[in-house]
Amino acid sequence: DAGITQSPRHKVTETGTPVTLRCHQTENHRYMYWYRQDPGHGLRLIHYSYGVKDTDKGEVSDGYSVSRSKTEDFLLTLESATSSQTSVYFCAISESGFGADETQYFGPGTRLLVL
Amino acid sequence: QKEVEQNSGPLSVPEGAIASLNCTYSDRGSQSFFWYRQYSGKSPELIMFIYSNGDKEDGRFTAQLNKASQYVSLLIRDSQPSDSATYLCAVNQGAQKLVFGQGTRLTINP
Numbered sequence: 001d002a003g004i005t006q007s008p009r010h011k012v013t014e015t016g017t018p019v020t021l022r023c024h025q026t027e028n029h030r031y032m033y034w035y036r037q038d039p040g041h042g043l044r045l046i047h048y049s050y051g052v053k054d055t056d057k058g059e060v061s062d063g064y065s066v067s068r069s070k071t072e073d074f075l076l077t078l079e080s081a082t083s084s085q086t087s088v089y090f091c092a093i094s095e096s097g098f099g100a101d102e103t104q105y106f107g108p109g110t111r112l113l114v115l
Numbered sequence: 116q117k118e119v120e121q122n123s124g125p126l127s128v129p130e131g132a133i134a135s136l137n138c139t140y141s142d143r144g145s146q147s148f149f150w151y152r153q154y155s156g157k158s159p160e161l162i163m164f165i166y167s168n169g170d171k172e173d174g175r176f177t178a179q180l181n182k183a184s185q186y187v188s189l190l191i192r193d194s195q196p197s198d199s200a201t202y203l204c205a206v207n208q209g210a211q212k213l214v215f216g217q218g219t220r221l222t223i224n225p
Contacts, residue, residue, distance in 0.1 A: 031211050035215075041217065042203065042215050042216060042217040042218055043159070043203065043215040044215075045212065045214075048211075048212065050211065090158055090159070096211060102147050102164075102207055102211060102213070103149065103164060104205075104213055105161070106159050106160070109157075109158050
């Protein structure tokens with residue numbers, strides 16, 4: 001497995017509370033991504049980062065923010081969790097380039113339940 | 116119209132047969148195509164990528180790409196029960212981003 005860890009692996013929280021998920025990589029890859037995976041929707045991109053302090057929105061970014069202060073860490077924050085944000089969250093990393101270098105490698109995932 | 120479409124299945128194939136998984140995409144500018152396998156409760160893992168028209172073989176897996184018709188397929192020969200999983204097709208969208216299909220659930224019956 002690529003050196004990607006996510007924490008926590010499981011979390012139960014209440015509506016309205018802030019939640020931060022952490023992705024840590026040891027591969028020194030430039031790009032990092034946050035996805036959510038829900039039945040019937042597949043993997044959807046929330047935010048991604050193309051370098052330290054460089055981030056951009058994906059297709060489902062509302063209600064989420066991200067930060068990347070170090071190459072190895074990418075944080076996803078749910079500013080005020082809602083039940084619709086109950087999901088499995090995956091972090092992924094990739095090098096920069098074309099073809100094989102575009103391959104994204106996934107972390108183990110975080111299961112989030114918002115009550 | 117979804118950007119990357121896959122038949123969600125389930126697709127049921129007898130052990131030892133060929134499993135054929137298909138994916139169509141809408142962006143004619145896409146250059147790179149990926150197949151991932153995801154076991155239940157696990158994260159997606161790369162099977163193979165392809166970016167040239169034609170076939171690419173890796174062991175029991177063959178990816179086929181036809182850019183003119185905008186489809187990419189994955190063939191699994193000599194299917195094994197351990198191949199039972201959800202298969203995700205991903206297409207690059209420029210700027211190091213991938214768009215994923217919903218996935219096809221494949222079941223190999225012993």
